[in-house]
Amino acid sequence: MPAKSDLKDLIRRVRRGDHAAAARALSLVVDEDESAASLARDFFKSAGSAQKVGVCGPPGAGKSTLTGRLIGLYRARKIPVGVLAVDPSSSLSGGAFLGDRLRIMAHATDPGVFIRSLASRGMVGGLTHAIFGAVHVLEALGCAKIIVETVGTGQDEVEIASVADTVLYVTTPALGDEIQAMKAGAMEIGDVFVVNKADLAGRDKAVADLRGALGLGRAAGQAPRAWEPPVVAVSALSGEGVEALGRELDAHWAHLERSGERRERLKRQHRAELEFWIQRRVLKTALGRVDEKALKDLLSGKTDPASLGAKLLRKH
Numbered sequence: 001m002p003a004k005s006d007l008k009d010l011i012r013r014v015r016r017g018d019h020a021a022a023a024r025a026l027s028l029v030v031d032e033d034e035s036a037a038s039l040a041r042d043f044f045k046s047a048g049s050a051q052k053v054g055v056c057g058p059p060g061a062g063k064s065t066l067t068g069r070l071i072g073l074y075r076a077r078k079i080p081v082g083v084l085a086v087d088p089s090s091s092l093s094g095g096a097f098l099g100d101r102l103r104i105m106a107h108a109t110d111p112g113v114f115i116r117s118l119a120s121r122g123m124v125g126g127l128t129h130a131i132f133g134a135v136h137v138l139e140a141l142g143c144a145k146i147i148v149e150t151v152g153t154g155q156d157e158v159e160i161a162s163v164a165d166t167v168l169y170v171t172t173p174a175l176g177d178e179i180q181a182m183k184a185g186a187m188e189i190g191d192v193f194v195v196n197k198a199d200l201a202g203r204d205k206a207v208a209d210l211r212g213a214l215g216l217g218r219a220a221g222q223a224p225r226a227w228e229p230p231v232v233a234v235s236a237l238s239g240e241g242v243e244a245l246g247r248e249l250d251a252h253w254a255h256l257e258r259s260g261e262r263r264e265r266l267k268r269q270h271r272a273e274l275e276f277w278i279q280r281r282v283l284k285t286a287l288g289r290v291d292e293k294a295l296k297d298l299l300s301g302k303t304d305p306a307s308l309g310a311k312l313l314r315k316h
């Protein structure tokens, strides 16, 4: 565990934009090192300073390739960018991750880009907890845009919505027929939709289908929404449409600010972060109280799981 003065120095270095310090701080925060509490406390002061763009969608849709393009777009504008590649299905940061990282490797030596992978540690809410912590480190580092890429199983999409300000949902023409069957959840959480691989056949139909599906989600007579999620055709491979996508992401950020929704979303994010913290702490504490005696009492019929569970939760 690092000494207190080292931690202060670490915080100072992160705030000056030192990438090596950020990498170290991130490990401490994500691994929940004893010292992480003081780091996390300091970094939280920067919460809300960046636009967090969550990139989700089915496997192979081109999320990583597109993330590489977005990094390029922001860097052309000299904006410091943070990238978190999140893989809830993996407990190791190898394999698929490395593939992903290769695609964004072109930016790895750019001092304005900080890239990090996060893998699940097999705990309830563990990953989301880690994402929040990591995001705050990147905010303290000075990243004005933070891209969080996840693999898209339903559950993770919901989780990304609790972390991101702008949810970018990526699909492709090849997935056209599946748009109808797309989970309602995905439709609801997307702020900007991308039909990627627009260089392939079927792009116009896919865009039209998606637009239709989004329109159908609205009940007749309902007032127009303050934000109509745009559908942008993009080829992450060639770069076509990426500028237009960048404009939509900016427009959404401006909309959030103008409408007051940015604060509402931040509030929601803070609530989720707090809830995950409590969930993990309560679980860890209460489960730690399950001992031999507790099991013996259950075996002998002296008590039952509900009564004992309630008692273990109350115990100080």
Ligand SMILES: Nc1nc2c(ncn2[C@@H]2O[C@H](COP(=O)(O)OP(=O)(O)OP(=O)(O)O)[C@@H](O)[C@H]2O)c(=O)[nH]1
Pocket: 058, 059, 060, 061, 062, 063, 064, 065, 066, 096, 100, 103, 151, 152, 196, 197, 198, 199, 200, 234, 235, 236, 237, 238
């Ligand atoms: N033709 C075409 N291929 C693309 C495009 N974008 C990505 N690809 C290819 O699609 C494949 C998957 O791309 P990724 O960027 O890894 O997709 P992903 O969504 O990150 O994949 P997972 O992280 O595994 O879910 C790769 O072979 C890419 O080269 C595109 O715009 N057009």
Ligand SMILES: [Mg+2]
Pocket: 063, 064, 065, 100, 149
């Ligand atoms: Mg990927």
